[in-house]
Each structure stands twice: as structure tokens, then as C-alpha cells.
Amino acid sequence: MTSGVEREIRVEQEYVDGLYGLLDGLRKEAVQRLEGARRVGDREAVEVWRAEVGRLGGVEQGLCFGRLDLRDGSRVYVGRLGLFREDGGEPLLVDWRAPVARAFYTATAADPQGVARRRRITTRGREVVALDDELLGDAGQEGLVGGAALLAAVTAERTGRMRDVVTTLQAEQDRIVRSDASGVLVVQGGPGTGKTAVALHRVAYLLYTRPHLRTRGVLVVGPSRVFLDYIGQVLPGLGEHSVVTATTADLVPGVEVSRIDPPEVVAAKGAAVMADRLAAAVRDRVRIPEHPVEVEFEEQVLELDPRTCARAVRKARRTGLPHNAARLVFQREIADVLAHHLVERMEALVLGDTGEALDGGSPDGRLSEADLRALAAAGVVVEDDDEPRTLLDETDRAALRDSLIADPGIQAALDALWPPLTPDQVVSDLVERVDGWSAADVPLLDEAAALIGHTADLPTYGHVVVDEAQELSEMAWRMLMRRCPTRSMTVVGDLAQTGNPAGTSSWDRVLRPHVRDRWELAELTVNYRTPAEIMTAAATLLATPPPRSVREAGETPWRIGTTRADLPGVVADLAEAHTEGRLAVIAPSTRIEPLAAALSLTTPPDLTDQVVLLTPDQAKGLEFDSVLIADPAGILDATPLGHHDLYVAMTRATHRLGVVHPGPPPAALSALRLRSG
Numbered sequence: 260m261t262s263g264v265e266r267e268i269r270v271e272q273e274y275v276d277g278l279y280g281l282l283d284g285l286r287k288e289a290v291q292r293l294e295g296a297r298r299v300g301d302r303e304a305v306e307v308w309r310a311e312v313g314r315l316g317g318v319e320q321g322l323c324f325g326r327l328d329l330r331d332g333s334r335v336y337v338g339r340l341g342l343f344r345e346d347g348g349e350p351l352l353v354d355w356r357a358p359v360a361r362a363f364y365t366a367t368a369a370d371p372q373g374v375a376r377r378r379r380i381t382t383r384g385r386e387v388v389a390l391d392d393e394l395l396g397d398a399g400q401e402g403l404v405g406g407a408a409l410l411a412a413v414t415a416e417r418t419g420r421m422r423d424v425v426t427t428l429q430a431e432q433d434r435i436v437r438s439d440a441s442g443v444l445v446v447q448g449g450p451g452t453g454k455t456a457v458a459l460h461r462v463a464y465l466l467y468t469r470p471h472l473r474t475r476g477v478l479v480v481g482p483s484r485v486f487l488d489y490i491g492q493v494l495p496g497l498g499e500h501s502v503v504t505a506t507t508a509d510l511v512p513g514v515e516v517s518r519i520d521p522p523e524v525v526a527a528k529g530a531a532v533m534a535d536r537l538a539a540a541v542r543d544r545v546r547i548p549e550h551p552v553e554v555e556f557e558e559q560v561l562e563l564d565p566r567t568c569a570r571a572v573r574k575a576r577r578t579g580l581p582h583n584a585a586r587l588v589f590q591r592e593i594a595d596v597l598a599h600h601l602v603e604r605m606e607a608l609v610l611g612d613t614g615e616a617l618d619g620g621s622p623d624g625r626l627s628e629a630d631l632r633a634l635a636a637a638g639v640v641v642e643d644d645d646e647p648r649t650l651l652d653e654t655d656r657a658a659l660r661d662s663l664i665a666d667p668g669i670q671a672a673l674d675a676l677w678p679p680l681t682p683d684q685v686v687s688d689l690v691e692r693v694d695g696w697s698a699a700d701v702p703l704l705d706e707a708a709a710l711i712g713h714t715a716d717l718p719t720y721g722h723v724v725v726d727e728a729q730e731l732s733e734m735a736w737r738m739l740m741r742r743c744p745t746r747s748m749t750v751v752g753d754l755a756q757t758g759n760p761a762g763t764s765s766w767d768r769v770l771r772p773h774v775r776d777r778w779e780l781a782e783l784t785v786n787y788r789t790p791a792e793i794m795t796a797a798a799t800l801l802a803t804p805p806p807r808s809v810r811e812a813g814e815t816p817w818r819i820g821t822t823r824a825d826l827p828g829v830v831a832d833l834a835e836a837h838t839e840g841r842l843a844v845i846a847p848s849t850r851i852e853p854l855a856a857a858l859s860l861t862t863p864p865d866l867t868d869q870v871v872l873l874t875p876d877q878a879k880g881l882e883f884d885s886v887l888i889a890d891p892a893g894i895l896d897a898t899p900l901g902h903h904d905l906y907v908a909m910t911r912a913t914h915r916l917g918v919v920h921p922g923p924p925p926a927a928l929s930a931l932r933l934r935s936g
């Protein structure tokens with residue numbers, strides 16, 4: 260028996276060696292081509308080959324992880340990228356995203372899809388260390404695909420960095436990854452159901468199947484920089500390096516977020532009505548004078564009357580252009596009228612009703628010095644002969660208008676009516692800017708930028724992924740939609756985890772205004788992270804049942820009571836005694852400082868540390884072997900959605916959960932096992 264397995268491992272090792280040999284050959288060639296392109300200064304080729312070197316470099320671990328033996332006798336090896344014989348013939352390794360590889364994730368005994376055997380190949384480095392076969396000949400067994408490999412993956416100790424799940428992607432996840440939805444695909448699922456994993460694998464899939472996205476760009480939006488670092492290795496491991504990651508606060512360049520708003524202010528700033536208020540603030544900056552305004556141009560006094568201004572404002576607004584661009588239309592309109600007055604006045608000076616030359620400003624019938632200067636300023640050349648020029652043609656009038664606009668005095672008068680604006684000015688009209696901006700101000704600044712036309716350096720993307728999407732305010736959605744003109748998006752989140760007072764409780768409500776019916780919902784139902792015991796404890800915080808856990812961990816969550824004063828000391832002792840894997844201490848923001856001191860920890864956290872200290876907000880999307888909640892009542896009371904925050908905190912654990920509560924425990928946690936000191 261053993262020798263049979265060993266023999267099989269040897270056979271696979273030989274095959275896998277061949278694949279790595281091919282990979283090495285491709286890498287060598289890519290490096291040479293990159294160097295060649297650099298030598299000749301071909302920047303385009305440098306980009307292409309640099310990307311290729313990155314792609315080939317990223318797939319070293321687990322290059323080949325599966326084999327399908329099909330009923331027709333053929334065999335398909337599945338891996339992180341496609342590899343072909345040097346003569347370009349049959350594929351030796353099929354990219355997991357290719358249609359033929361799909362059965363690796365979705366074939367079951369009940370629906371074998373032509374597969375007789377599915378083999379999982381586990382490698383360490385380049386060495387094949389284990390094989391795991393499933394025979395799909397006999398109907399009857401349903402459920403999770405690749406049970407042993409999956410269990411090994413979900414119980415493995417965490418490293419502080421998310422791994423890809425390409426070898427154990429489950430059928431319900433695969434369906435979402437390969438969905439051909441072209442509008443907005445919403446993936447709703449409870450904690451640990453693999454939403455983040457699925458979203459990232461879908462990005463890799465879309466880049467493979469829709470190559471134009473490589474040029475149009477893909478943006479992944481996550482809740483924090485810490486989270487983006489946490490997921491940062493997943494796409495490179497799938498051979499994809501070209502994706503941009505950002506928090507919503509990063510989406511407006513040059514804005515430094517330096518303060519935190521109270522919950523009610525966050526809610527108010529996030530509401531869609533702010534868009535109307537910003538638009539009104541921009542409109543209100545335009546002023547129509549009540550009385551005629553006198554302006555001077557080359558010693559001539561001209562008058563700007565309210566009706567002319569009102570007409571120019573109407574005309575500029577009718578263009579639908581953003582404020583700063585419409586301002587130029589306004590200026591042209593006014594300058595046209597002023598130029599017209601000026602021309603009339605000059606011509607009246609030199610022409611009579613019959614069109615004959617009259618004695619004008621100077622005794623000899625010539626234009627006065629000031630007139631000549633006005634015309635010269637406009638670029639109109641008046642010949643210095645005895646015959647005064649009688650008519651100004653269109654070109655002259657245009658030149659006169661340009662000179663009027665360029666004149667500092669006129670410019671100042673026009674700016675007083677229709678001022679050029681910056682986003683900061685507009686937002687400062689509406690919100691109190693005490694010392695710097697808050698995260699909730701960023702979508703307002705972006706909205707203002709759109710209203711005034713300050714959007715030149717803001718990139719757009721062909722596809723946008725939004726993680727923890729339940730946290731986005733209506734204003735943040737408006738900002739994201741501006742980054743994605745095609746509205747091709749993958750939106751993943753859990754309405755039961757919404758902690759942001761401006762976040763959502765309905766996908767339809769936030770999406771419909773932008774895409775109407777062009778969004779569809781997919782759901783994930785199995786929790787791969789949090790063991791059943793912990794989910795049962797956390798479920799007391801919810802009105803609806805949580806997702807089914809894929810496993811029990813055998814460790815019952817516990818609680819310890821303490822006093823307010825002793826909390827940091829008790830938590831520090833527990834953290835010190837902790838030896839198994841990574842531990843997250845999750846506490847309300849008011850407790851972070853004393854806890855950081857007691858635990859000698861720094862903030863912001865480094866997730867690869869053995870112990871980290873986080874607020875529930877910072878813990879969103881992350882996971883740890885063990886979680887210690889310090890002051891659950893403090894979390895519950897901190898915001899109107901405190902019960903969601905506590906639920907998020909409790910569901911970060913892959914193995915162990917403890918709760919330290921000063922005073923009596925919150926009712927929802929009172930049934931937890933009481934642990935002695």
C-alpha cells in the first residue's frame with residue numbers, strides 16, 4: 260500500500276520536476292528579454308517583460324496542485340498558470356482559470372462532469388509531499404470538495420498574511436469566481452465564508468478571461484492599509500501583479516486623514532443628501548450683482564449690468580460643464596457683451612449714421628490715444644494713416660474679447676461673480692474643518708472635485724472590487740462609481756457586520772441609484788474560519804442565523820470578569836501566557852492606549868507580530884488563531900452599531916476566543932463559560 264503511494268508520488272515528482280524545468284526556462288528567457296529591452300531602451304517591452312518576470316516569479320509555491328483523470332482516458336494537470344510543450348503542443352499544465360480546470364473545483368460524485376479521479380498534489384517547495392485522491396465514479400457523496408486538503412487549510416496556523424485558496428476553492432465559491440456577470444456582482448456572506456478570497460480569485464479570473472482589463476486597470480478597495488497588507492500576497496501568488504489596492508481615503512490624492520469624526524457626524528457626512536448640499540454650495544458661490552458693476556479697460560469705463568450677468572450665468576449653466584469649466588463660458592459671454600459695447604462706442608466715435616467718418620475723439624477725426632491703446636491691447640492693428648479704420652471684423656472682436664478676459668481688472672471683477680474654486684473651499688463651506696480632514700470628508704472632497712471639474716489626475720478602472728462593502732457610505736459609493744465608468748464591479752460584504760454609522764443595511768439601496776437593476780446577488784453560506792462553538796457564542800448578537808461553520812474546534816469560548824482598573828493587567832497576563840499561534844486583543848478605541856502600554860505594543864499594528872492590539876474597526880476582514888476581547892460592553896456602547904462590532908471582533912478567531920469583562924458581562928455573553936483567573 261505504502262509502496263503504491265510512494266510510487267505514485269515518485270511519478271508525480273517526475274512530472275512536477277518537468278514543469279519546474281519549463282518554468283525555469285521561461286524565467287530565464289523573460290529575464291534575458293527584459294535585459295535586452297532595457298539595453299535598447301524599449302520602454303514598452305521593458306514593461307511587458309517586467310510583468311512577465313513578476314508573473315513567473317509569483318507562482319513558485321504550489322505551481323501544480325491537481326490532476327484530473329477524465330473518463331475518456333485523458334489527464335489534465337491543474338496549476339497556477341498554463342505551461343506548454345516547447346513545440347507549443349498539448350498543455351502540460353492547465354491554468355486553474357481555464358474552462359477545462361473548472362471540474363477540479365465543481366465535479367462531485369453526483370455530478371462528475373466527466374472526471375473519474377480528482378487528485379490533489381501537495382508540494383513543499385518543489386517536492387511532492389502528499390497526494391489525496393477522490394474517485395468520482397460512485398454517485399452518492401455530496402458536499403465539500405477535497406475534504407482533507409480543505410480541513411488542513413482551514414485549521415493551519417495563521418501567519419498574519421492571507422493565503423490564496425486556489426487549491427481548495429469550493430464549488431459555491433468557484434461559481435462566483437467564474438461568474439459572467441457584467442454589471443455589479445454582490446457577494447453577501449457571513450464571517451469567514453471566503454468573500455475576500457473569492458473576490459481576489461475573481462480578479463485573477465477576470466484578468467485571465469478579459470485581457471482588456473489589464474490596460475483598463477483593476478482596483479481593489481479595502482477598509483484599511485493594514486487589511487490591504489494582509490491580502491497583499493494573494494494576487495501575486497496567483498501570478499497577478501498589476502492590480503491597484505486602496506482604501507477609500509486613498510482615492511483622493513493629496514488628502515491626509517488626520518482626525519476621527521463622532522458617529523453622528525460620520526452618518527451625516529455619508530448621506531447622499533450631502534451631494535445636493537455640495538452642489539448647492541458650488542452654485543451659491545456664483546453671484547449675480549444687484550446693481551450695475553463698473554469695470555475699467557484701458558481707461559474706458561464699461562458697465563456690467565445684472566441682466567447681462569444673469570444671462571451669462573444661465574448660458575454657462577446650460578452647458579452642464581463643471582463649475583470651473585463653465586466659468587470660462589461665463590467669462591466669454593460677459594467679455595462678448597463688453598467687447599460689443601466697446602466696439603459700438605469706438606465705431607460711434609468715427610462713423611455717422613450713414614457710415615461716414617465723423618470727427619471723433621480727436622480734432623482730426625482720428626481715434627483717441629485711449630481708443631488706440633484699447634484696440635492695440637486687443638491685437639487690432641490700426642494703420643497709422645489718415646484713413647481711420649471704420650469696421651472691426653470678427654477676428655478683431657475675438658481678439659478684443661480675449662484681451663478683456665486677460666485684463667487683470669476685468670478678471671478680478673468676473674472672479675467676484677464666478678470665482679474659480681478648489682474642492683477644499685467647497686467642502687469647508689459645509690463642514691467644520693477643525694484640524695485636518697476625516698475619512699468621511701474624503702468622498703465629499705471627491706464630490707466637490709467632480710462638481711468643479713478637478714478630476715484630471717483621478718484614474719478610472721475597468722473593474723473595481725470593494726471589500727467590506729457594507730461599510731461604505733452613500734457618498735463613498737458615489738466616489739467609487741466615478742472611478743468605474745463601466746460599472747463593472749465585484750462587491751463583497753456582510754450586512755450583519757456593518758459598523759460604520761453611514762454604512763448600509765441594504766445592497767439595493769446603495770446600488771440602485773447608480774446601476775438600477777444591473778446588479779445581482781450571490782451568497783456564500785459556509786464559514787471556513789470560525790469554529791462552530793465560537794459562532795454559536797457570537798450568534799447571540801444577531802437577529803438572523805449566522806453561516807454554518809465547516810468545523811468544530813473543540814475549544815469552548817470563555818470569559819473572565821475583572822474591574823476597570825485591573826483590565827489592562829489581566830489582559831497583559833493572558834497575552835503573556837498565550838503560546839499558541841497569533842493572538843489579537845480587540846478592544847474599544849477608548850481602551851487602546853492603556854492596553855498598548857500594559858502590553859508594550861505599538862499601534863498601528865504589524866499583523867506578523869505574535870500579539871496585536873486592534874479596535875473592532877481595524878480587525879475587519881482579518882483573522883487570528885486566538886482572539887481576546889477586552890471590555891465587550893465598551894465595544895457595544897461605543898457606537899449605535901456596537902453589537903455588529905462585537906460580532907465582528909468575536910468572529911476573527913480560527914481556534915480560540917476569550918472575553919475579559921470589567922464589571923458584569925453584557926447579557927449576550929453571559930452564557931459563556933466562566934474561566935477562573
Ligand SMILES: Nc1ncnc2c1ncn2[C@@H]1O[C@H](COP(=O)(O)OP(=O)(O)OP(=O)(O)O)[C@@H](O)[C@H]1O
Nearest residue numbers: 412424427428429450451452453454455456787880
Ligand atoms: N475554499 C477555501 N479553502 C481554504 N480556505 C478557505 C476557503 N475559503 C475560505 N477560506 C479561508 O477562510 C478564511 C476566511 O476567508 P475570508 O477572509 O475570505 O472570509 P470573509 O468572508 O471575507 O470573512 P469576513 O467577512 O469575516 O471578513 C480565510 O483564512 C480563507 O483563507
